[in-house]
Amino acid sequence: xxxxxxxxAALPRLGWTLVVLVLLWPLLRLTDxxxxxxxxxxNLTAMGNFLAGFLPPATAPDxxxxxxxxxxxxxxMATAGIALSILLAVPLGLVLTRSLxxxxxxxxxxxxxGQSLRAVARALLAVLxxxxxxxxxxxxxxxxxxxxxxxxxxxxxxxxxMLGKVYGEILESTDARPARALLExxxxxxxxxxxxxxxxxxxxxxxxxxxxxxCAVRASVVMGFVGAGxxxxxxxxxxxxxxxxxxxxxxxxxxxxxxxxxxxSELLRRRLA
Amino acid sequence: xxxxxxxxxxxxxxxxxxxxxxSFAYLDMPLGALFTGTAAGEIADFVGRFFPPExxxxxxxxxxxxxLETLAISLVSTVLAAVAGAxxxxxxxxxxxxxxxxxxxxxLNLLxxxxxxxxxxxxxxxAGLGxxxxxxxxxxxxxxxxxxxxxxxxxxxxxxxxxxxAGSGAPSLAAFLYGTFPLVAAQWLxxxxxxxEMNIRMAAILGFVGAGxxxxxxxxxLxxxxxxxxxxxxxxxxxxxxxxxGVSAWLRRASA
Amino acid sequence: xxxxxxxVGLIHANGFRALRGIDLRIAPxxxxxxxxxxxxxxxxxxRVLAASLRPGEGRVTLLDGEPWACAPAALxxxxxxxxxxxxxxxxxPRQRVVTAVLAGRLGQWPLWKSLASLVLPVDPDGARAALxxxxxxxxxxxxxxxxxxxxxQRVALARVLYQQPDLLLADEPVSAMDPAxxxxxxxxxxxxxTRRGVTLVASLHAVDLALRHFPRVVGVKDGAILFDLPAxxxxxxxxxxxxxxxxxxxxxxxxxxxxPAETAGELPPLRCA
Numbered sequence: 119x120x121x122x123x124x125x126x127a128a129l130p131r132l133g134w135t136l137v138v139l140v141l142l143w144p145l146l147r148l149t150d151x152x153x154x155x156x157x158x159x160x161n162l163t164a165m166g167n168f169l170a171g172f173l174p175p176a177t178a179p180d181x182x183x184x185x186x187x188x189x190x191x192x193x194x195m196a197t198a199g200i201a202l203s204i205l206l207a208v209p210l211g212l213v214l215t216r217s218l219x220x221x222x223x224x225x226x227x228x229x230x231x232g233q234s235l236r237a238v239a240r241a242l243l244a245v246l247x248x249x250x251x252x253x254x255x256x257x258x259x260x261x262x263x264x265x266x267x268x269x270x271x272x273x274x275x276x277x278x279x280m281l282g283k284v285y286g287e288i289l290e291s292t293d294a295r296p297a298r299a300l301l302e303x304x305x306x307x308x309x310x311x312x313x314x315x316x317x318x319x320x321x322x323x324x325x326x327x328x329x330x331x332x333c334a335v336r337a338s339v340v341m342g343f344v345g346a347g348x349x350x351x352x353x354x355x356x357x358x359x360x361x362x363x364x365x366x367x368x369x370x371x372x373x374x375x376x377x378x379x380x381x382x383s384e385l386l387r388r389r390l391a
Numbered sequence: 392x393x394x395x396x397x398x399x400x401x402x403x404x405x406x407x408x409x410x411x412x413x414s415f416a417y418l419d420m421p422l423g424a425l426f427t428g429t430a431a432g433e434i435a436d437f438v439g440r441f442f443p444p445e446x447x448x449x450x451x452x453x454x455x456x457x458x459l460e461t462l463a464i465s466l467v468s469t470v471l472a473a474v475a476g477a478x479x480x481x482x483x484x485x486x487x488x489x490x491x492x493x494x495x496x497x498x499l500n501l502l503x504x505x506x507x508x509x510x511x512x513x514x515x516x517x518a519g520l521g522x523x524x525x526x527x528x529x530x531x532x533x534x535x536x537x538x539x540x541x542x543x544x545x546x547x548x549x550x551x552x553x554x555x556x557a558g559s560g561a562p563s564l565a566a567f568l569y570g571t572f573p574l575v576a577a578q579w580l581x582x583x584x585x586x587x588e589m590n591i592r593m594a595a596i597l598g599f600v601g602a603g604x605x606x607x608x609x610x611x612x613l614x615x616x617x618x619x620x621x622x623x624x625x626x627x628x629x630x631x632x633x634x635x636x637g638v639s640a641w642l643r644r645a646s647a
Numbered sequence: 648x649x650x651x652x653x654x655v656g657l658i659h660a661n662g663f664r665a666l667r668g669i670d671l672r673i674a675p676x677x678x679x680x681x682x683x684x685x686x687x688x689x690x691x692x693x694r695v696l697a698a699s700l701r702p703g704e705g706r707v708t709l710l711d712g713e714p715w716a717c718a719p720a721a722l723x724x725x726x727x728x729x730x731x732x733x734x735x736x737x738x739x740p741r742q743r744v745v746t747a748v749l750a751g752r753l754g755q756w757p758l759w760k761s762l763a764s765l766v767l768p769v770d771p772d773g774a775r776a777a778l779x780x781x782x783x784x785x786x787x788x789x790x791x792x793x794x795x796x797x798x799x800q801r802v803a804l805a806r807v808l809y810q811q812p813d814l815l816l817a818d819e820p821v822s823a824m825d826p827a828x829x830x831x832x833x834x835x836x837x838x839x840x841t842r843r844g845v846t847l848v849a850s851l852h853a854v855d856l857a858l859r860h861f862p863r864v865v866g867v868k869d870g871a872i873l874f875d876l877p878a879x880x881x882x883x884x885x886x887x888x889x890x891x892x893x894x895x896x897x898x899x900x901x902x903x904x905x906x907p908a909e910t911a912g913e914l915p916p917l918r919c920a
């Protein structure tokens with residue numbers, strides 16, 4: 119009787135606890151974890167002075183006009199970036215959609231051209247969205263110089279990759295029967311898309327695009343940190359000059375912008391639903 | 392397709408087209424120049440300099456170290472954020488009165504609305520250059536995100552098990568850990584893993600503002616026009632993201 | 648370790664009057680069954696006895712103290728001495744049986760012990776002993792979502808046995824069990840109460856179980872006490888009045904039904920958690 123069943127979870131738990139403890143130490147070392155640094159006199163005064171500068175926020179007319187311009191630039195960057203990404207995403211997304219494949223209709227030919235085309239499109243989309251938009255922006259700044267153009271292209275490419283994948287998924291998951299009926303009746307792919315798939319998928323496609331636009335607004339705000347224009351660039355400059363008042367104004371603008379984009383996107387999506 | 396296009400729909404299309412056209416016009420994009428022969432040649436030249444990637448052992452060691460640092464930043468910040476998010480989620484889900492709920496939600500919204508890069512510039516001021524600043528920045532933003540998600544999960548959890556334990560005299564922390572936590576643990580873990588996947592990507596670029604990791608290496612390489620090195624770093628970023636996605640998916644399956 | 652209720656009335660937050668003018672005095676060590684139609688107020692009454700619902704009217708005295716006059720810490724200590732078996736077992740599905748049983752003593756353990764037990768169960772033998780009395784010892788390290796409704800109900804019972812309360816309350820503890828198992832379980836509760844000399848109050852849906860196992864039976868109807876008699880004096884007329892709305896006596900069936908001819912087809916629905 120004394121040989122009662124041992125807890126079967128005891129050993130694994132002990133093992134995992136040990137693994138975590140053993141891993142934790144190098145992780146903390148790697149991140150240079152020293153909370154005390156937050157309370158060092160030098161850092162405290164630097165931070166304190168900076169934060170004290172937040173009040174009052176800068177409201178000089180010159181600065182405000184600069185701020186207004188940067189805000190419009192940020193919004194324009196997001197909008198243009200999304201427009202560009204749609205141009206990229208639509209063809210790639212359509213290539214991914216198997217319900218539009220004519221080769222898959224009958225038995226017989228398996229359509230290896232279509233299959234390899236889809237594989238290429240999928241890989242391309244993965245690379246496009248796999249590299250963060252800020253890295254793309256950093257690269258484009260080297261080619262096109264400082265300014266919003268780099269940001270727009272970066273957004274267009276990363277979001278093109280995301281939209282293309284999701285467009286493909288949405289079209290795949292909508293009822294394929296109307297489109298197949300059209301294709302079997304001999305219509306072209308474009309007609310099958312417009313009359314067979316889009317009626318059912320349109321609202322979801324638009325809704326996701328609007329959501330991505332909201333994300334693009336957030337992303338374009340920070341693009342400026344690598345020199346791609348907009349609010350981020352202004353913020354970066356103010357931070358580097360430790361100008362708390364300006365930083366506070368920018369931060370507030372920025373929060374208002376994000377909340378407004380949030381609200382607008384939610385409103386639009388609710389209307390679409 | 393619908394039989395007729397409504398006036399509202401038409402207006403929306405016009406507005407969207409106008410916004411896009413206005414955006415391009417305002418930004419003064421050199422789109423035409425993009426497609427001229429010389430520009431295309433320059434771009435091809437620029438892209439060509441990224442190949443082949445730099446694979447010298449010295450540089451690879453450097454990239455490996457930076458990748459480890461990035462991994463550490465993403466992991467530690469996610470764990471910190473999960474703990475802080477859980478602590479804030481309890482009041483945010485209304486477990487400690489209305490005042491606590493409003494206060495905690497305000498804090499979470501503030502943490503979440505400020506992007507990681509802005510937190511990073513602030514933390515570089517507060518903690519000095521280096522990975523610690525990046526860790527704190529990611530942790531602060533992620534706390535906001537996770538705290539909100541955790542609170543939502545808590546609100547959708549049946550209260551009966553914890554209430555039964557409190558009814559037999561258990562202290563509130565014990566009642567929570569025995570009665571509520573097992574109900575939300577899987578969901579919380581899934582959220583934390585999802586944020587970890589995001590954070591590994593973010594940790595890779597925080598270096599742009601001086602917060603350590605692969606980003607710092609990429610920034611230096613590009614500043615010094617060492618494109619071959621930059622392409623190695625970008626490949627490392629991609630590889631890390633793929634690995635973390637795989638590990639996270641495995642952990643999620645194992646915990647389900 | 649008895650209790651008394653004087654003129655207790657309670658109106659739920661939704662305006663429903665659950666209890667009215669309840670006078671009930673139960674001496675230490677007594678064993679009492681609560682019977683009545685569903686919705687009569689049995690659960691509410693038990694929750695008042697468990698000091699987890701505060702009645703709007705009247706006076707509650709439990710274990711020689713007034714729970715609602717106590718300081719929070721004292722109320723907590725008082726509750727730790729009361730064990731309530733809930734109708735649907737309040738156990739998280741992903742918890743292991745051993746943890747669910749050990750949770751019975753959270754009110755008595757210091758916090759550090761409760762926390763440690765989450766990692767490694769501190770008293771698996773105690774939990775096993777409690778489960779063994781319910782013939783469930785071999786499921787000690789199983790996860791609760793692998794158990795049937797009846798098994799889960801027995802785990803909840805084991806939790807209360809492990810708690811070793813001075814006041815043992817049970818709210819339809821056998822609703823998900825078959826007749827034979829119900830019989831065994833109710834015997835076990837009575838045996839436990841007798842052996843440790845603690846008070847037992849159980850609400851039961853099956854009248855025959857109540858009459859067979861409990862010396863004293865209280866009939867509850869529409870939130871008030873209809874009768875409060877020794878089991879032998881509960882007449883058919885009283886029972887008929889008690890269950891007038893349900894159109895027949897609910898019995899556990901099996902061993903010795905009261906009026907087999909009349910109620911053969913009216914076994915109570917087995918409520919699964």
